[in-house]
Amino acid sequence: TQLLEQSPQFLSIQEGENLTVYCNSSSVFSSLQWYRQEPGEGPVLLVTVVTGGEVKKLKRLTFQFGDARKDSSLHITAAQPGDTGLYLCAGVSSARQLTFGSGTQLTVLP
Amino acid sequence: KAGVTQTPRYLIKTRGQQVTLSCSPISGHRSVSWYQQTPGQGLQFLFEYFSETQRNKGNFPGRFSGRQFSNSRSEMNVSTLELGDSALYLCASSQSAGPDTQYFGPGTRLTVL
Numbered sequence: 001t002q003l004l005e006q007s008p009q010f011l012s013i014q015e016g017e018n019l020t021v022y023c024n025s026s027s028v029f030s031s032l033q034w035y036r037q038e039p040g041e042g043p044v045l046l047v048t049v050v051t052g053g054e055v056k057k058l059k060r061l062t063f064q065f066g067d068a069r070k071d072s073s074l075h076i077t078a079a080q081p082g083d084t085g086l087y088l089c090a091g092v093s094s095a096r097q098l099t100f101g102s103g104t105q106l107t108v109l110p
Numbered sequence: 111k112a113g114v115t116q117t118p119r120y121l122i123k124t125r126g127q128q129v130t131l132s133c134s135p136i137s138g139h140r141s142v143s144w145y146q147q148t149p150g151q152g153l154q155f156l157f158e159y160f161s162e163t164q165r166n167k168g169n170f171p172g173r174f175s176g177r178q179f180s181n182s183r184s185e186m187n188v189s190t191l192e193l194g195d196s197a198l199y200l201c202a203s204s205q206s207a208g209p210d211t212q213y214f215g216p217g218t219r220l221t222v223l
Contacts, residue, residue, distance in 0.1 A: 096208045103152060
């Protein structure tokens with residue numbers, strides 16, 4: 001079973017601060033996805049990274065896929081209260097199944 | 111375009127009962143996947159259906175089953191409910207088979223008493 005460990009589990013910061021969420025595994029994934037989930041809703045796909053070393057930017061969010069395609073990070077610059085939510089990474093295995101990380105609950109205080 | 115819809119949104123059952131959850135994918139989407147989300151185990155893949163055929167299955171007991179109809183709507187059934195089956199059940203749809211670009215519904219919150 002492929003496992004994805006996310007850290008930190010909880011993060012509470014002030015508006016304007018920067019933060020990084022990590023997603024690590026001992027397994028190689030063909031691609032990795034990042035989602036954000038808000039209460040009462042399903043996860044919403046933010047980005048998919050495919051190539052080792054790939055960096056993608058989505059406004060204030062920067063996603064990076066590790067060179068070995070085993071780990072990934074999400075960096076948010078100048079966090080805003082609207083960024084509050086549960087951030088989930090998910091790796092796509094060779095069997096074409098999604099393995100989700102445990103999630104990072106981010107709270108951005110105004 | 112309407113999003114993924116799931117019914118019912120909330121459900122309360124007792125141990126030993128069975129339950130059927132429904133998912134209507136985005137129009138034109140032929141793949142539906144089901145996931146279980148719990149505080150302890152997180153989000154776990156149950157199974158995927160594409161064109162009425164189960165394409166992939168996660169590591170869940172046989173009490174969990176599903177099916178897909180010709181209009182791509184899908185149902186998930188859990189028999190002989192256990193307390194540990196209490197969870198948010200999410201379905202996700204995509205145009206093609208596989209987990210590449212999935213759109214999740216709001217989920218069905220199942221509580222087993």
